[in-house]
Amino acid sequence: MSIENVRQYFKQFGLADRVVEHDHIGDTVAHAAQVLNCEERQIVKAMTFMVDDQPILIAMAGDAKVDNHKFKATFHSRAKMIPFDQVESLIGHIPGAVTPFAVNPGVKIYLDASLKRFKTVYTAGGSLNSTIKLSLGELEKYTKLTDWVDVGKGWFINE
Known part of the structure; x- marks a missing residue:
């Protein structure tokens, strides 16, 4: 049912x-990258x-990966x-x-700021075998965004 909710959400923007x-499940970053033939870092x-x-x-x-110190500094709470x-x-x-x-x-x-280095990213589509390809601008535009944060580690801007 979740995939239908996602389709309905995107229908209002003409992007369903x-x-x-x-055909294959993309339930992890590695699986999704394999299904999409893209780099793992492009998977949201x-x-x-x-x-x-x-x-x-x-x-x-x-x-x-989530940096616990950055998370706590940002949200004033442990990463739970x-x-x-x-x-x-x-x-x-x-x-x-x-x-x-x-x-x-x-x-x-x-x-997270780790996404800012990409022009195109792929998110899950509400089921284990669905995805959505979006530009970074579209991701920001269509997400009911509270804010950008920098709580990640293990990635580098110039990669």
């Missing part, structure tokens, strides 16, 4: 056809956390990931299919 279903990894008892989603590059079995109820998508679109009301969405 951007949600593409594939949607990380979900609880901050002050509220769910947040941070979209970051596939090669980035949402448990696997609670992701769907709190965010609106199943683990492996989380996208920064068509999330549950009240979920704050952040984009």
